[in-house]
Amino acid sequence: MLVSVITSVYNGEKYLWEAVNSILTQTYQxxxxxxxxxxxxxxTRAILDSIRDPRVRVIHLERNQGTSIARNTAVEHAKxxxxxxxxxxxxxxxxxxxxxxxxxxSHPWLVGACSQIQCxxxxxxxxxxxxxxxxxxxxxxxxxxxxDRERFHGCPVATPTIMFSKAAFMxxxxxxxxxxxxxxxxxxxxxxxxxxxxxxxxxxxxxxRVRNNSVSRADSLRTQNLINWIALRGVxxxxxxxxxxxxxxxxxGSKAAYEHLQAHVIxxxxxxxxxxxxxxxxxxxxxxxxxxxNWIDAVLVLDHDQSEGFVERMEQSGxxxxxxxxxxxxxxx
Numbered sequence: 001m002l003v004s005v006i007t008s009v010y011n012g013e014k015y016l017w018e019a020v021n022s023i024l025t026q027t028y029q030x031x032x033x034x035x036x037x038x039x040x041x042x043x044t045r046a047i048l049d050s051i052r053d054p055r056v057r058v059i060h061l062e063r064n065q066g067t068s069i070a071r072n073t074a075v076e077h078a079k080x081x082x083x084x085x086x087x088x089x090x091x092x093x094x095x096x097x098x099x100x101x102x103x104x105x106s107h108p109w110l111v112g113a114c115s116q117i118q119c120x121x122x123x124x125x126x127x128x129x130x131x132x133x134x135x136x137x138x139x140x141x142x143x144x145x146x147x148d149r150e151r152f153h154g155c156p157v158a159t160p161t162i163m164f165s166k167a168a169f170m171x172x173x174x175x176x177x178x179x180x181x182x183x184x185x186x187x188x189x190x191x192x193x194x195x196x197x198x199x200x201x202x203x204x205x206x207x208x209r210v211r212n213n214s215v216s217r218a219d220s221l222r223t224q225n226l227i228n229w230i231a232l233r234g235v236x237x238x239x240x241x242x243x244x245x246x247x248x249x250x251x252x253g254s255k256a257a258y259e260h261l262q263a264h265v266i267x268x269x270x271x272x273x274x275x276x277x278x279x280x281x282x283x284x285x286x287x288x289x290x291x292x293x294n295w296i297d298a299v300l301v302l303d304h305d306q307s308e309g310f311v312e313r314m315e316q317s318g319x320x321x322x323x324x325x326x327x328x329x330x331x332x333x
Contacts, residue, residue, distance in 0.1 A: 003031040004078030008070035009088035013043040028097035039064035068175035087160040096205035111168035111196030115205035151189040153327040159184035246272040253302025257332035280306035284317030
């Protein structure tokens, strides 16, 4: 089985060779490696042009066009029926491809297989709790059902570990060029997920480099907004695709959280907001009545100390997570 490994890189000279070498030293040998230089202005081009391994094909884009276009370009040039992603600053363990191929061949119904990860800090400035938390979260979900339960709330898999079917990639509509960051969250957990089943191999096959987490609050909020927009677009297009009108929602969360969501995310989706409340003790029968009388279609439950308890009570009453009740990630509590 020929595997096409793809890497998109923009100004990645610092860690690029380490990433490339981790693929070239794989125990599985039946692969090609397509690297797309997305208009880098540092020493990336020189590093790539120095590679003499015949399994490697380099494509230079003359200007930066974004990860989605670069990855789409790589897949379009791929000869393999299965595609493995390798990020330009991470490391694949030597047996990664072999284990993923073996897993996919023994689970022929899958369109994609991820793996667990080993996290390590970029340098001493990275908080160790952040590293451990990242690894713990991404290694906590394995089955299709577990991923399905979490995917509207966050990204439960380490998406750079994905190996996916090229046919499923085409059917899913490729990576969305309109998503500037977290494009892999959109592709893996929504586009590809709708085509077929994805699972996580229960062993670490990939070393994920955790960068300094001291980004500005403004950047963090922009990323949160995009994650929310992708997830809620998924709610609209997947769970209520045949509604034929605006999706009517009740929002439950802290005042700061729902005001931020209403100001920065909801307008881009065209939802109709029935109301907002910070009462996490709203009785289940009141929610059920609003739904049965068509006042609302769904409840968006924003992250809060009390949100898990609320969702648990709603499920005990017969409402279903990711059908009528949706958890929404937020930085506000």
